[in-house]
Amino acid sequence: MGETVRILPYGEWPSPLDAATAAAYDGRPEYVGFVGDEVWWTEPRPAEGGRRTLVRRHSDGTEESVLPAPWNVRSRVHEYGGRPWAGFVRDDDPLVVFVDFADQRLHRYAPGGEPLPLTPVSPVGQGLRWAEPTLLPDRGEVWCVLEESTGDGPDDVRRVLAAVPLDGSAADDRGAVRELTDGRHRFVTGPRLSPDxxxxxxxxxxxxxxxxxxxxxxxxxxxxxxxxxxxxxxxxxxxxxxxxxxxxxxxxxxxxxxxxxxxxxxxxxxxxxxxxxxxxGPLWTLGSRWFTPLDSGLIAVLHGRGAATLGILDPERGEVVDAAGPWTDFTPTLAAHGERVVAVGASPRSAPEVVELDTRTGRARVIGAPHTDAVDPAHYPQPRARTFTGPDGREIHARVYPPRNPGCAGPDGELPPYVIRAHGGPTGRAPLVLDLEIAYLTSRGFGVAEVDYGGSTGYGRAYRDRLRGQWGVVDVEDCAAVALALAEEGTAARDRLAVRGGSAGGWTAAVSLTTTDVYACGTILYPVLDLTGWGPGETHDFESRYLESLIGPRAEVPERYAERSPAAHADRLTAPFLLLQGLDDRICPPVQCERFLARLEGRDVPHAYLTFEGEGHGFRRTETMVRALEAELSLYAQVFGLSVPDVPTLELTRPAGSRR
Incomplete structure (x- = not known):
């Protein structure tokens, strides 16, 4: 006989998926590439301080983490980073160059030896940073992007293409680095050399x-x-x-x-x-690859509307044949060798995996970072891609994740609470893949909706341009339209809606809480909160003029920067909220949160502000992610009147004398 289904309030369902399990599955393989016939890539290690290691897949199929802790293969160019490694085979043995996160120096490494620095340390500002290396063994050089600080401020920076000697002669000599371009452009990507x-x-x-x-x-x-x-x-x-x-x-x-x-x-x-x-797609990180040419003349491509599918394009016929398999979304990291194509794909039932496609046979298989079920997959949500109607009849794309737990159901007549998630960027989108942070909620009886609000990528430039000059308006309206539509159709409880987002999504969540009455509470992670300060001098150079398109030219519409900022409307805030911030964040620094909270002082608004040493923009450490997930769940439980005894109670700050 089947298991008896328990009738329990939505949000109180017991789940086998705890925060530690969800955190252990955070992150994905990135920057795949070939070293000879072998496939290599970078991979997260949340339990090892959030570092990224370099993984080598041997010809016999075994995997090896070639660089032990504390080596952390990650570039900080543009702060978001870029491709941090490259490799080739020399005398039948691999040789790779990589960027280490701690000192941002380029290193040379051959298995069996120790990494040797190729570039010097600079005492100026944030020093020298490197990304998108291309190895030229015949020249004895590696060509790459050099980002060089010229002073102590985040805007004191120049970027050029540069050639670094492979023999280590530039390890203590900046003058031995050969600059290839003149620096007339503020930003450059890595060099791509023609076959000859x-x-x-x-x-x-x-x-x-x-x-x-x-x-x-x-x-x-x-x-x-x-x-x-x-x-x-x-x-x-x-x-x-x-x-x-x-x-x-x-x-x-x-x-x-x-x-x-x-x-x-x-x-x-x-x-x-x-x-x-x-x-x-949007070039957030240097070295992103949506296509890669094959020796046969065919081209491996990622394509689609919304989710990205892996296919093989015949440029002579203009036709694409998609790879067969369960993967519904691929990230822009492709590599090819002969007729082999390697990519990173995922699905609503599997986390990102390294996938190899044999273009001669059409066969695709997982060759690295294989997905293993953390819990019975019956507890994973089943997303529904939906299109909603927003203001002025515009289309809004979203992924809706209803509550799902094989052992539980909600009482008749009760509707579940829903968390509306706004993605970061804001020039980005929500991927159609398994996310255990979402499953952490849906398996407990919450619904989740991820909104690809106007400004999101994957739907053409016109959809992307909806946010030009309208950040804090269109994104907020679109999220609210989805939330209210779910309530009106009887999918979500109208009085139990929450909003949640990180980075630019944190901005959307904060604006939503200060300018609408749609949500009962919200979770805000490493956000932008005060536009008057966020820009040149306060944030990193890459995004320091981003607001010129998102809000408007600062010199022409300065009042818009103040009136759109959540910090300017703290007096309107009544809903409880959770604020989460990394103390080493250079993109959305803690001062953003501090200004917001200062303007909230004296207001009777229950809230919590949790900060994390050693975390930057986006959390990478297991203990941080566990604390953040449990705090988020506790917030919803307290606001919605739910019992979650397996989660520590989040202490919400209330002014003296206020009612609890």
Whole structure:
């Protein structure tokens, strides 16, 4: 006989999925690549201080973490980082170069030896940082992006393409680093050399544009002595965003451009497979790869609307054949070797895995970081991709995760509480994959809805541009429209709606709490809260002019920066909230939270402010993630009147004399 289903209030269902289990599965493999015939990638280690290790998959299928703690393979270029490693085979043995997070130096490593530094330490500001290395063993160099501090402020920085000697002669000599470009552009991506080594391509852009606003595709000839000659722009501009460039095996230049309103692929300037789909995305981290050419002339691509599918594009016929398999969403990290393609894919039933596709047979299989079920998958939510109608009849895309637990059901006539999640970016989207932080809630009887509000990627440039000048308006309206629609259709309890977001999503959550009456409470993680301060001098250089497009030119609409900020409307806040902040966050520094809380002083608003030493923008350590998840659940339990005895009670601050 089957197990008896218990009737319990929504939100009080016992779940086998605790916060520690959810935290252990946080993060994903990244930056896959080939070293000879072997596949290597970086992988998170939440239980080891949140470091990222470099994983080697041997030819016999065994995996090895090649760099022990405390080595942390992670770049801090743009603060969000970029591809931190590259490798090749020399004398039948692998040799890799990588960036270590602690000192940001580029190191050389051969298995069996110790990592040796290739670049010096700079005493100025944040020093020297490196990303997107390309190895040129015949030249004895590694070409990459160099981000160099010129002073102590976050804006005191320059970026160039640079060549670093592989012999270590620059380890103590900045002068031995050979600069390849002149620094006239504020931002550059890593160099992509043509197969014959005679040409090199890269992307460049300048303030106040972000890379999804407008970039230039730069091309140069490479002289025999390794200098760049006749540097020119061959595509792109202020209103055209090029996301990636690379070369075919026979030396034809590929790039993705959104000149038609969709990121599509071009070869030597001509469109290949034009569709109203995205074959690219927002360049948040250097080295993101949505396509990779094969020796056969075919091209591995990620494409689609919303979720990204892995496919093989025949550029002569303009046709794409998608890889068969259970994966519903792939991240922009692709690599190819011969006819083999490696990617990172996930699904609503599996966490991100390293997937290999044999293009000759069409067979795809998991070769690394295989998913293992943390609990019975019957406790995983089953997302529903939905489209809602927002103000002015506009479409809003969302993923809805109803409560799901095989042993429990809610009482007749009771509707579940729902948590509306706003993704970060805001130029980003919610992936259609298994997220144990969501399952942590849904298995207890909560519903979750992730909203791809106007401004999200994956739906074309027009959808993305809805947020231009409207941050704090369109995103808030779209999240509220989804929340209210769920309540009106009888899916969610109207009086038990919460809003939750981190980074830019934290902004959306905070604005939602201070300007609407939709939500009973909210969770705000490492947010932007005060636009008047968040910008040049307070945040990092990469996003320091982002508000010029999201809000408007600061010199022209200064009042908008004040009136949109949650910090300016703390007096309107009545809903309880939880604020979570890393103390080492350079993107959304703690001062943002401190200003907000100072303006809330004396108000009778229950809240908690938890800070975490050693955490930056986005939590990486097991103990931090456990504390944050349990605190979030405790907040909802207290506000919604639920009993969750297995979770520590979050102490909410209340002014003296206020009622509990």
């Amino acid at each position: 080594g005679r040409r090199v391509a890269w992307l460049a852009w300048d303030h106040p544009r972000m890379p999804w606003d407008g970039t230039e595709l730069r091309l140069a000839d490479v002289t025999p002595d390794g200098l760049l000659h006749d540097v020119r722009t061959v595509a792109g501009g202020p209103g055209e965003a090029i996301a990636q460039a690379d070369w075919t095996h026979d030396g034809r230049l590929l790039h993705t451009s959104d000149r038609t309103g969709w990121w599509n692929l071009y070869r030597d300037g001509e469109p290949v497979c034009p569709r109203e789909e995205e074959f690219g």
